[in-house]
Amino acid sequence: MTDWRWADAITVRDAVSAGTVSAEEITRTLLDWVDEVDRKVDAYTQVWREEALERARNIDARRRQGEPLGPLAGVPIGLKELLCTRQGFTTCASRILAGFRSPYDATVVRRLEAADAVFLGKVNMDEFAMGSSTERSAIKVTRNPWNLNCVPGGSSGGSAAAVVSGQCAVSLGSDTGGSIRQPAALCGCVGIKPTYGRVSRYGLVAFASSLDQIGPLTRTVEDAALVLDVICGKDPMDATSAPLPAPEFLNATRTGDIRGLRVGLPKEYFTDALSDEAREAVLNAVKVLESAGASVVEVSLPHSPYAIAAYYIICTAEASANLARFDGVRYGFRHPDAKTMEEMYDLSRTAGFGPEVKRRILLGTYVLSSGYYDAYYLKAQKVRRLIKRDFDQAFEACDVIAGPTSPTPAFEFGAKTDNPLEMYLSDIYTISVNLATLPGLSIPCGLSRKGLPIGLQLIGKPFDEATLLRTARHLEKSGITDIGRPPLA
């Protein structure tokens, strides 16, 4: 008998569509498990029990009437707190949006719903996606299912923890500088940040508009491809979404091999900053690819050292404007003591935002200020172009770049909260990918000596998610990515 908690999305979809199991049974099984295990993990911020069961029964009824079901029929999904849903709340894990109900659904939510997915609820994150540990949530702290004293990574920490602890088959996260890939690596699941423009951002509460991208966290590569097939594509509501035909990622993942694939290893990624065990696990995975007929070449991304600096100028600049709308005028928190317009702004924002969000708003306001714009924002944009050019040149010599997702496995709570810069360094391998608007995928490639997952990152050419998925699928078939289940029960 299948244990539905650990079933992948395709298995669920096939069984529900065939009627061998009801969507209701799967939903109930998962919800019961959430009740039990989330007391330890704290991944969910809201559980939509009744609505999820109602929706599952509706899917079952439609199947009984002979209606064809969607490609995600009955698949239990958790949504990151910053995706707009009419159901429940959309808080971005911030006090300033406590109790906020969105009047509309994000495009990705509408597409998942049309594919007959079942939303179990929403999952935790760093406030406004600003963080790498989910410790910056104003709601609660989420724990790494592999070690409850460790962080799950962030900002999509709730998404990764929920998938890895069997609390949903799929979750959606968002990635601005590594927020899907880094928690996927630290929790041990598959996470893909698509090319910028691949997935509509309409209804994703913006952190940094030129970097943000929505993507799935899953337990298998094929599931990631399936979900991407459902959510990608041009959206008339997002001017930056790419007008490209839907590329059938699931088919691409299942067909073809990796013979002749040129795998690039950036020398700048294998320095002292990388832990020995992460280096070993990553190179081990690369050997698997090599033995399957791939060739390995060293490539160089010379401007990598400037990525973090450029990123923290660009993302904070954009964030300072994006978060200006949270002012207490139309929605969200308005401080009860405010007596004047200025007080309404000052008190509401002072009490509504957490320290990391405030730090970034201040940084962003500063770098855009008259007299500093050229030295910071403009220069960062130039660096961004150089980083993009580095990748363009590297991709002349290779088809996919392989390297670590994170310099270290999961760290303990509080280890980096007092030192923002050290926290920012958690994303040194992921940030360049956002700056260059490329697709990036993280997949487990082993466990550390302390039993914590290690992630391999694959970086692709623009809009070439298919090569990433095909390569990752090959690793998955080799068995090297199978790290087992976290010790929870």
Add this chain to the structure above:
Amino acid sequence: MEFEAVIGMEVHVEINSRSKVFCACSTDFHSPPNTNVCPVCLGMPGALPVLNRDMVEKSVMVGLALNCQISRWSKMDRKNYFYPDLAKNYQISQYDLPLCHHGWIDIEVDGEVRRIRITRAHMEEDTARNTHTIAGGMSGVDFNRSGVPLLEIVTEPDIRNAREAYAYLTALKQLLQYLDVSDCNMEEGSLRAEANVSVRPVGSEKLGTKTEIKNVASFSGVQKAIDYEIHRQIEVIRSGGTIVQETRGWDPDRGVTFSQRAKESAHDYRYFPEPDLVPVVVDEAWEERIRQRLPEFPSDRRKRFMTQYGLSAYDASVLTQTRPMADYYETMLARGVDPKKAANWLMVELQGRLTEAGLEITKSPVSPDHLARLITLIEDGTISGKIAKDVLNQMFQTGSDPDTIIREQGLSQISDTSAVETVVRDVVRNHPEQAAQYRAGKEKVFAFFVGQVMKESRGKANPAIVNDLLRKILNEEGDA
């Protein structure tokens, strides 16, 4: 010391797109508060702007009409400041790469043509509107106007006096209305004009400190405010003072400008490129397609009216004042009426009635076809010019066509000579005394007879026939 003024104008024009600049909401001005709103123009979390194509095309039309260069590649930027009428607390505008730049427009003052250079015309979104008349001392925000498309048109400081400023605004408004891209209604805020005014000693190259005059409700108000402001600044300087850079309002009752707020020198909008939108690319082919849609400009049409229809400069100017007026006129001519008669009936008779009723030509109850028909009916002698004015009154009131009115009320002129002759003979017979006076050489009495005949025929007798017959019969009877 003699001073000269240096004036630049900034005009915000609401582009008459049916939907807002970044969302599909209606731009209707008359809807109840907060009914034309959506997540985008309310600045809800997660909502994204998408640029309205019609806005770009109409802005390019304006740019071309103002002889601007159209940017092949331009972008939108965020202008950051906090205010409750600004949904996102940034306004999407254009900063360093406007859609249109380096243009000019010719204006005419006292028969002299002056060329005013256009610095730029850029696209942006309007803000919401705050109201402070809500019960309980609360303020409210109406977001219907949030995201309404605006084009900001900025001149070089080429204007030298208030009359030129007035002429510029009039010419600009005329052009925008010809392009049919804006209602240009100052009361509804679809056209807002600001003047940057400074003075300097004649011959000096250096610009003086400027003040910005805002929130003036009419073009004549702008003219008066600039006049006042120039004199005020000269007075301040002559009496040893200095001009403070500030925004000034206009009090039309007292006829003075007054300080509204000092310009904070540190006002920092922190512009940066809008990452939610893609660059605005207008290639040559698109620009050309838009150029093909441009109408004949007012100055060209005025010249054509003079040469083609033989109109005076004044008549041509009045008839081309607005595009609907010129279109009305040319529709009349298409019905084959004489250009000068058509001009006269349109400018004097119809316009007089429109002005009295407070109507624009576009709302005229009399169609150009009907007015042309009325003139034709005078020409062919069906009615007299005098009767025609009464018929026009009725056309104006009922919207009916002249033939129906004339038929139903039996107003057609009696041009049948024998019928008129009977009336004339009766009148002459009934007034032997006056007939005798006429024959004795008292020519004045002739008018009396005309009046009597018209009275008897209730105005319907053809005046030309009446004249001929009266002279014939009065003289005949004398011979007898």
